[in-house]
Amino acid sequence: MFAEERYVRIMEVVNQAGKATVAELSEALGVSQVTVRRDLEKLEEKELLLRTHGGAMALHAHVSEVAHEKSFSEKEEALVEEKERIAEAAAKLISDEDAVMLTPGTTNMLIAKRLIGKKGLKIVTNAANIAVQIGNYPELEIILIGGKLRRKSFALVGPLAEETLQNIRVDKLFLGVDGFDLKEGLTTPNLAEASMDRQMISIAKEVIVVADHTKFGKVFFSHVATLGVVHTVITDEGINRELAGQIRELGIRLIIV
Amino acid sequence: MFAEERYVRIMEVVNQAGKATVAELSEALGVSQVTVRRDLEKLEEKELLLRTHGGAMALHAHVSEVAHEKSFSEKEEALVEEKERIAEAAAKLISDEDAVMLTPGTTNMLIAKRLIGKKGLKIVTNAANIAVQIGNYPELEIILIGGKLRRKSFALVGPLAEETLQNIRVDKLFLGVDGFDLKEGLTTPNLAEASMDRQMISIAKEVIVVADHTKFGKVFFSHVATLGVVHTVITDEGINRELAGQIRELGIRLIIV
DNA sequence: TCGTATATGATCAAAATTGAAAGAAAACGA
DNA sequence: TCGTTTTCTTTCAATTTTGATCATATACGA
Structure with a gap:
């Protein structure tokens, strides 16, 4: 499984349940907890979720939405x-x-x-x-x-x-x-x-x-x-x-x- | 087989399955893994797929796509x-x-x-x-x-x-x-x-x-x-x-x- | 025919990924 | 507050993957 696939799966779980623990994700994805943490770190950098002690939480829709709409196309335009x-x-x-x-x-x-x-x-x-x-x-x-x-x-x-x-x-x-x-x-x-x-x-x-x-x-x-x-x-x-x-x-x- | 033909085949595999590994593609196309990587590089430049460590993923299966879309609708859908x-x-x-x-x-x-x-x-x-x-x-x-x-x-x-x-x-x-x-x-x-x-x-x-x-x-x-x-x-x-x-x-x- | 350009393959060092281990930090209960 | 437990980060080593280089083959035009 590619790292990118894990990202997708993690986002699915987090968005659906609102949150997820490192242990859960490690179990669900069949990789070590260290790897899960590294994945979460990357996803947080991309502002797709919020890390917490023990896992991660879904980002509220409006935060990412607002940030995205204007930042990309409209500035250049x-x-x-x-x-x-x-x-x-x-x-x-x-x-x-x-x-x-x-x-x-x-x-x-x-x-x-x-x-x-x-x-x-x-x-x-x-x-x-x-x-x-x-x-x-x-x-x-x-x-x-x-x-x-x-x-x-x-x-x-x-x-x-x-x-x-x-x-x-x-x-x-x-x-x-x-x-x-x-x-x-x-x-x-x-x-x-x-x-x-x-x-x-x-x-x-x-x-x-x-x-x-x-x-x-x-x-x-x-x-x-x-x-x-x-x-x-x-x-x-x-x-x-x-x-x-x-x-x-x-x-x-x-x-x- | 022309390079162009390979590009088409690769895109088909990747888009249908959502992803493909270099090894799979090398096998399927009957060319070396080196060639597959070079092909993937070109296809990524054209923004037709996304390379990953070990292969490539379809754009539609990637986090940047999936994460935003699913957060809203997925709960109901x-x-x-x-x-x-x-x-x-x-x-x-x-x-x-x-x-x-x-x-x-x-x-x-x-x-x-x-x-x-x-x-x-x-x-x-x-x-x-x-x-x-x-x-x-x-x-x-x-x-x-x-x-x-x-x-x-x-x-x-x-x-x-x-x-x-x-x-x-x-x-x-x-x-x-x-x-x-x-x-x-x-x-x-x-x-x-x-x-x-x-x-x-x-x-x-x-x-x-x-x-x-x-x-x-x-x-x-x-x-x-x-x-x-x-x-x-x-x-x-x-x-x-x-x-x-x-x-x-x-x-x-x-x-x- | 020769030389050149292009495509492909082989090889190998460099880079990336992953998990284990160990130390650091945070959470929690008494 | 303190100590315990849990979780996190860092470091390191094993493995896989990659990119660069060189070699070979094929096609093409002069």
């Missing part, structure tokens, strides 16, 4: 503050009876979380992770567009997805883009996602682009749409003043937070 | 061991070029995790959480059926989902059911999910029911199908001997693990 503010502004645009659509992306994930509790709201998305994230909360009606799953972005794309979209109409589309350029319009790196985005734009009454300031002036491989389709843009204060003026001149409502 | 064994047996039935379909459910989630690394495999599912769980790993093609998201089970159901299914055909369906009764057939508590299940059965060449022993003799509100559609049943040793005989008499292949 920059612009969290900005995106949170964008999401807050976006959520304010949504009324209870709307049918809204969300494209994949971190900002839209933040928007989704802020919609929890809105009664009667319909949410349509092609981001599997967004659906799962808010799927446990009642009162929201969540429609997930099927299709081929793209890695990393968790976007559902392809003919299956586009076909499904044709039966749907929504009030507001929150469109996350990678590039927003006055001349080239909206762009994104992936062809399949661009095609999906276009479909989604075509079935939405109102198109709201959410993009932090770093997205402006950028152009990516796949063209999504011209700026003519955009009704509203929400971004953060980092946006260039001049550019902001030019966007407004195009008749687009620009919300800066 | 019994029969983990049994379900793991069922999942292992199920994974063995799947060959690389198959197109398989998975219904929502904990057992099917376990099966999905064991499929990581199978090259060219197509996985179709209407369980959003299963898709997200394995969505990050390369080499799998994952198709998620869209639809209305049901809370708790993360099943995607409804007309949208059923319509999508009509364009799809799969080799094997792994069907998780809540009730399996000789007289009443397959049943489940939710009407919408039962309807989805029926659709899925109709587009699958082979129907494989995965159910721990507690599911037998149970009958729920919504009828899914008669036992006539079932080709194979995988369950654990807890199943009643007499019942096992009766199932086999129906011409159903019964796998007990």
Whole structure:
């Protein structure tokens, strides 16, 4: 038996019973007590349990949970503050009876979380992770567009997805883009996602682009749409003043937070 | 044998069994232990498995995965061991070029995790959480059926989902059911999910029911199908001997693990 | 054909794992 | 408080596993 297997078994016992003694674990795993103690030491280092005199105790869920969520992805993932503010502004645009659509992306994930509790709201998305994230909360009606799953972005794309979209109409589309350029319009790196985005734009009454300031002036491989389709843009204060003026001149409502 | 072929075989063994020793792999592949170690090193670099002293473990069987997950659900969710064994047996039935379909459910989630690394495999599912769980790993093609998201089970159901299914055909369906009764057939508590299940059965060449022993003799509100559609049943040793005989008499292949 | 690059295997010293033993620390009862 | 018992840590030795180095074989292109 690998040491790692013991770790797993120990965690199972400890989590299930809430605690375990060294003698019990030594017996259950068929290794010496010295080895059990060394295992417990390692598991405590990883903050998976708490050692005690004579054994170990389960760590309360929230301790490890809280520590984990923020420490890994979110620190690296920059612009969290900005995106949170964008999401807050976006959520304010949504009324209870709307049918809204969300494209994949971190900002839209933040928007989704802020919609929890809105009664009667319909949410349509092609981001599997967004659906799962808010799927446990009642009162929201969540429609997930099927299709081929793209890695990393968790976007559902392809003919299956586009076909499904044709039966749907929504009030507001929150469109996350990678590039927003006055001349080239909206762009994104992936062809399949661009095609999906276009479909989604075509079935939405109102198109709201959410993009932090770093997205402006950028152009990516796949063209999504011209700026003519955009009704509203929400971004953060980092946006260039001049550019902001030019966007407004195009008749687009620009919300800066 | 090419190195690439070895990688695939190693991933299969590791993911199906959850672990493998260097000696085992050396034996199975007919290469020296030195070569196996070099292979494992490469596979670990690609983050497809975790090396241990003496071999390697599947990502899904490791502490970092297991510890967090189990602490919450495990107390209520019994029969983990049994379900793991069922999942292992199920994974063995799947060959690389198959197109398989998975219904929502904990057992099917376990099966999905064991499929990581199978090259060219197509996985179709209407369980959003299963898709997200394995969505990050390369080499799998994952198709998620869209639809209305049901809370708790993360099943995607409804007309949208059923319509999508009509364009799809799969080799094997792994069907998780809540009730399996000789007289009443397959049943489940939710009407919408039962309807989805029926659709899925109709587009699958082979129907494989995965159910721990507690599911037998149970009958729920919504009828899914008669036992006539079932080709194979995988369950654990807890199943009643007499019942096992009766199932086999129906011409159903019964796998007990 | 030759030379080179790549993959694999063999060998062996270094590192990791484990358990036993002994001393140190902590818990506990009187 | 003291002494006893239990538990823990440290140290060491036996064993296993690993990684590095070298040798061999095979494939490939000039």
